[in-house]
Amino acid sequence: DGGITQSPKYLFRKEGQNVTLSCEQNLNHDAMYWYRQDPGQGLRLIYYSQIVNDFQKGDIAEGYSVSREKKESFPLTVTSAQKNPTAFYLCASSMTGRAVGELFFGEGSRLTVL
Amino acid sequence: AQSVTQLGSHVSVSEGALVLLRCNYSSSVPPYLFWYVQYPNQGLQLLLKYTSAATLVKGINGFEAEFKKSETSFHLTKPSAHMSDAAEYFCAVSIRRDFGNEKLTFGTGTRLTIIP
Numbered sequence: 001d002g003g004i005t006q007s008p009k010y011l012f013r014k015e016g017q018n019v020t021l022s023c024e025q026n027l028n029h030d031a032m033y034w035y036r037q038d039p040g041q042g043l044r045l046i047y048y049s050q051i052v053n054d055f056q057k058g059d060i061a062e063g064y065s066v067s068r069e070k071k072e073s074f075p076l077t078v079t080s081a082q083k084n085p086t087a088f089y090l091c092a093s094s095m096t097g098r099a100v101g102e103l104f105f106g107e108g109s110r111l112t113v114l
Numbered sequence: 115a116q117s118v119t120q121l122g123s124h125v126s127v128s129e130g131a132l133v134l135l136r137c138n139y140s141s142s143v144p145p146y147l148f149w150y151v152q153y154p155n156q157g158l159q160l161l162l163k164y165t166s167a168a169t170l171v172k173g174i175n176g177f178e179a180e181f182k183k184s185e186t187s188f189h190l191t192k193p194s195a196h197m198s199d200a201a202e203y204f205c206a207v208s209i210r211r212d213f214g215n216e217k218l219t220f221g222t223g224t225r226l227t228i229i230p
Contacts, residue, residue, distance in 0.1 A: 004157075035220075040123065042204060042222040043158075058217075090157055102148075103218065105157030 002027045006091050006106035013078075013085070013113050021076045021109045023091035030096040032074035033103065036060060037088040046089075049074055050096055078111060086113045116141040116207045120221035128229045133177075133192040135224045137205030140186065146208040147188040148218065149179055153201050161203070164188060175199070200228045 004025045013019045025032065031050045035043040045058030049068040063082025068074055074093075078085045088110050092103040121136040139145055146165050150158040162173025169181040175198075179190045188205060205221040 040222060043220040045217065048217060092157075102160055102163060103150075103158070105159070107157050108155065110155070 004091055004093055004104055004106035006089075006109050009107065009109060011109060011111050013111060015113055016080045018077055018079050019085075019111065021078070021089055021091075021111070023074045023076065023106060024072055025074075025091075025093045025104075025106075026072065027093055027095075027104060028071070029093035029104070030071070031094045032068065033092040033094075034058075034064070034066065034074070034076045035090045035092065037090055037108075043090065046076065085111055087111060116145060116209055116219050118205045118207045118219060118221040120203075120205050120224050122224055123222065124225045124227065126227040126229055127195045129197060130194050133190070133195045133199065133226065135190040135203050135205075135226065137179075137188045137190065137221060138186050139188060139205075139207045141207060141209060143209055147179075147181060148206040148208070149173065149177070149188075149190050150204045150206060150220075151175075151201050152204065152223075158204060161190070195228050197228050197230065200226055202226070 007022045033048040034046040037043050044060050046064050047066040049055035055068050065077045088108050090108045091106045094103050117140045119138045148163045149161040151161050152158045161177050162171045164171050164181045172178045177192045202223045202225045204223050206218040208218045
């Protein structure tokens with residue numbers, strides 16, 4: 001079945017450590033996105049990529065980094081510079097130019113900083 | 115810049131009663147509008163979308179929404195609530211562009227509780 005796979009589902013990290021969240025899709029979508037979800041704040045865009053080897057900062061990119069070396073993969077690194085990294089992280093994808101605005105989401109990764 | 119406001123962070127309705135979740139948008143150009151649903155500890159799933167065709171949009175699970183330009187609203191309704199409708203619902207807006215723009219702006223969400 002086609003879809004988006006995020007791993008790990010749950011992750012614990014000590015302060016000062018970097019952590020990388022994986023996102024893989026087999027939908028053949030061009031665009032991929034990372035959102036952060038906090039209670040009462042909805043979803044906020046961290047980074048997005050419309051094509052391989054290119055990505056743009058979203059609204060809250062500070063303390064995060066991404067890469068897009070393959071169409072299928074868009075990993076997110078939460079660095080030690082992110083002041084409040086505990087959150088639920090959602091990866092999404094879409095077919096650029098078609099079905100405008102329809103995002104397909106993974107099941108999320110919950111990061112807790114101890 | 116576009117934005118959405120969801121009125122009411124928590125809504126409770128009795129099973130079988132009407133569900134009404136409110137969403138107002140702000141956009142300087144004609145928007146695309148969406149409703150997504152999220153079940154606990156899961157990703158979001160598209161319920162329905164408005165992309166300038168019919169103003170009354172029907173979605174999955176019996177939900178529908180009406181685009182009202184004069185009121186800048188896109189409220190979500192369902193005639194009869196079911197226990198399985200308990201979830202969090204997000205309204206989202208995207209600006210129309212010729213070559214597509216999937217950079218959505220989400221509202222803060224409304225948690226729907228169904229009372230047996």
